[in-house]
Amino acid sequence: MKEFAPIPLGEWVSDGIDRLTREYATAFDSISFVIYELIDALQSGLHAIPAPWFIVLLSLLAVLAAGWRRPGSWGLGLFTLVGLGLVWNLRLWDDLITTLSLVLASEALVLLVGIPLGIASAKSAMVERILRPVLDVMQTMPAFVYLVPAVIFFGLGLVPGVISTTIFALPPLIRLTSLGIRQVPRELVEAALAFGATWWQLLTKVQVPVALPAIMAGVNQSIMLGLSMVVIAAMIGAGGLGNVVLEGITQLDVGKGFVGGLAVVILAIVLDRITQSMGKIYQQKGKPR
Template structure:
């Protein structure tokens, strides 16, 4: 018995084409907002001399984490500057900061919703599984169709790829808050908003910060993939090295990505550990 193939791909293609025609105004608005956000971040960082940024980051990391990490951060940033990849690194950082901010703005409220509603939790989990297991390259297809080439589709694909851990860990953190504390708040007449803001979110913050950390790391992992559709940054350096079989160029671009990843990872981990100590 031969089963008829379901035209799932054609259905998705129809939805994408419909969205292109009827939601063009929305995509144009999103493009404008994202371009302003990313270009604004780039302009701010590029307007300041690299040496001043390195010194400021050194002080900030020392304050947030410790002296050893601050020294390692400064050495890593000096190395990026020495490899003449500072501007590309700023482009990548702007993309990461913008995509992480958008992922958190959407992901944390959705995570809170999944924690407070069993229906939302059951509905959201399969969708998150789908988002996390779908190959990252697949996200580039609708991103290019909706937004063309450049940083905007790269950021769009990055947000979709990096948002699931934020939703999962936010919901998990709030669900793990001891029921006794919530009941005590109820006994004192706290509203739902007061319980959320004063009890659940503060106690869940270490888990939420772990979600932020994963979000940043996944955003960085999309750097090279996003460069394939013109997102720029360090991914372009790696992609150029790959296409030209230029080992030196590819390695230097990859090393700069690793340096940024280690710095961001250690800083966010330090914030999480400090929060756990306070709690």
């Protein structure tokens, strides 16, 4: 029985990527420059704040985000104060700032891309049908796979770390933004249209405010995914706390790996609780004007 020749799919992908890197090198360099400047600005701004002041300010932000009159808000502030103080005491502050800068830069790109795509998906059935399989693939693809094209197109360092983190953290925001817009009560939409609202007024004054809890849930999920990816991105030179964990693994230093992982957990809990608290505030106050 004649055997079928295997399809050279891997060769096709490699050839396509080589062609992209040759023909669009200038575009990739421009993207890399913009992202690097964004990361550099974030790092410079965060490093300009002394660590004690930064810890106090973030603790106050945590209390205000949770609602300072609500039970548990001061507990969140105390945890932020003690947790970040521990990271500072462990001499991991510079690594934490690097990781936070990567997460914030990635989240800015996620918001820039994810919210418009989520709104478009909610407004158009065709866009939703196109995005659904793409998002399914993105969410089921192993995280390490994102590192390969990022390195090929952008080299090693901070920029490919941000690119891979952005792609990995994008799907939840798109899905939850689309879900939030679709779940806006039809009565509110019809009332706004009856009063002569344009599509832009309907979107900004009714649909987005009502959908803010779902959007904030998407922001929360994308930040958590971004933190997990930033640790993996240390393998391609992204640095930060992920590099501490990676050194602990490669050197079989359990203590160093544990300390780096603990710092990542503290940062993740702080960001998670702050964004969750903001989502609850929007759920109670996010009503159409």
